[in-house]
Amino acid sequence: MTDPFAGVESHLALERLYREEGARMWRAVLLMTGRPDVADDAVAEAFAQALARGDAIRQPRAWVWKAAVRIAAGQMKELRKQGSEVPPERPADLPTPTVELLDLLRDLSPMQRAAVVLHYYAGYPLRDAAALTGSTAPAMAVHLRRARTKLRSMLEADDA
Amino acid sequence: MPDIREVLRRVDETPAPDVWDEATRRQAGPMPSPPIRNRLVAGLIALVVAAAGIGVLVTRLGGGESPAPIAPGPGSSGQGSSPGPTPIDVPANDGPPQTARLHGDRLVVEAPEGELEWSMDPASCEIHVRDLAAGKGFASMGGGCRGPYLGVAIAGTTWDGRLLNAVNGSTVPDPGWTVHITLNTGDSFDVVPLDGRFIAVIYACDGDQQVVPTSVTAVDPSGAVRGSVPPYKPLPPPVDPCNRPTPSPSS
Numbered sequence: 509m510t511d512p513f514a515g516v517e518s519h520l521a522l523e524r525l526y527r528e529e530g531a532r533m534w535r536a537v538l539l540m541t542g543r544p545d546v547a548d549d550a551v552a553e554a555f556a557q558a559l560a561r562g563d564a565i566r567q568p569r570a571w572v573w574k575a576a577v578r579i580a581a582g583q584m585k586e587l588r589k590q591g592s593e594v595p596p597e598r599p600a601d602l603p604t605p606t607v608e609l610l611d612l613l614r615d616l617s618p619m620q621r622a623a624v625v626l627h628y629y630a631g632y633p634l635r636d637a638a639a640l641t642g643s644t645a646p647a648m649a650v651h652l653r654r655a656r657t658k659l660r661s662m663l664e665a666d667d668a
Numbered sequence: 669m670p671d672i673r674e675v676l677r678r679v680d681e682t683p684a685p686d687v688w689d690e691a692t693r694r695q696a697g698p699m700p701s702p703p704i705r706n707r708l709v710a711g712l713i714a715l716v717v718a719a720a721g722i723g724v725l726v727t728r729l730g731g732g733e734s735p736a737p738i739a740p741g742p743g744s745s746g747q748g749s750s751p752g753p754t755p756i757d758v759p760a761n762d763g764p765p766q767t768a769r770l771h772g773d774r775l776v777v778e779a780p781e782g783e784l785e786w787s788m789d790p791a792s793c794e795i796h797v798r799d800l801a802a803g804k805g806f807a808s809m810g811g812g813c814r815g816p817y818l819g820v821a822i823a824g825t826t827w828d829g830r831l832l833n834a835v836n837g838s839t840v841p842d843p844g845w846t847v848h849i850t851l852n853t854g855d856s857f858d859v860v861p862l863d864g865r866f867i868a869v870i871y872a873c874d875g876d877q878q879v880v881p882t883s884v885t886a887v888d889p890s891g892a893v894r895g896s897v898p899p900y901k902p903l904p905p906p907v908d909p910c911n912r913p914t915p916s917p918s919s
Contacts, residue, residue: 523688531684539679548687555691605678612675629676659672 518562525568526555537580539625542610550580577640612662620655623648
């Protein structure tokens, strides 16, 4: 019979990781996708997959972030195919600054959003941000530069 | 013009929903694959690494050492086969082993700055935390020790031999708070863990420093100590831990 205690340590370590990183991860996915429903699902699914793998994961933090980013990207790809990338109605429970921020980021391409969010919000160096998205560091640098230029011009226009 | 980092931090005003329970309940799907180009590159790298590995293997063949055994965790006391209401040591990575003692039908883990009290009956398990000292409770929240936190795992076998594995964790806001742990097989059949073994893994807290899990212990519903957690083993399939059990008529 399988030991019912097997994997409990890794389960609790993942729960601790969730308590430490879950909210930041959810907000990062929200910024990348603009959709709270996608953020809910991507973060829950990323942790569910990590729980299912248990101790087989050597670096849970990087693994879960990568899973959440890729799950979210996959969902957004599906939504774009269906022509429903933008939520049908603005989520009512988001604070106004967040809604304005999401509107601002909406003008960036998905990869530009990922670059700027993972680097400037989640604090990942370019190389790690590239690994999370399945891209390369040079490509990520280009996305980041373009995103920065666009964001600065938009913010300056807002200031003016 | 505002700094981009500052602008992005506006999102921190948005409360993030707690999806942990949802994560523990769902059957995980497959991990999404990276783009095909990345997989090709990864395949190429894997081939190179495999070739290098074969080279190393060939050079070491005949003189290799057997892999080192995995050492038990600090404080592992190996009481798995020693039933009976005897005091047991439980692992503590940041100090001397803690001691769990049975008081009647209750198992009490004597923890650094408080006491964790267990009481069990066939239908439920209650964990009662008391005498938490300020700043030195059982804590692991949000990347630091901002509040007492109890990480609890509970597992066992059911009266009919089925596996039961429910994991829960709850914030403990005040001394005297009671955490109710309930068990369910996930198939909406309420069970009584007649042959259950129970464990608790407690995250300790020392000031602002979060330390590693410190205690693991097990006791069955009759009060007999059954063992401690074997660390570093793969996770069994997740089981819905939601509903509070009621006694089974078969028990």
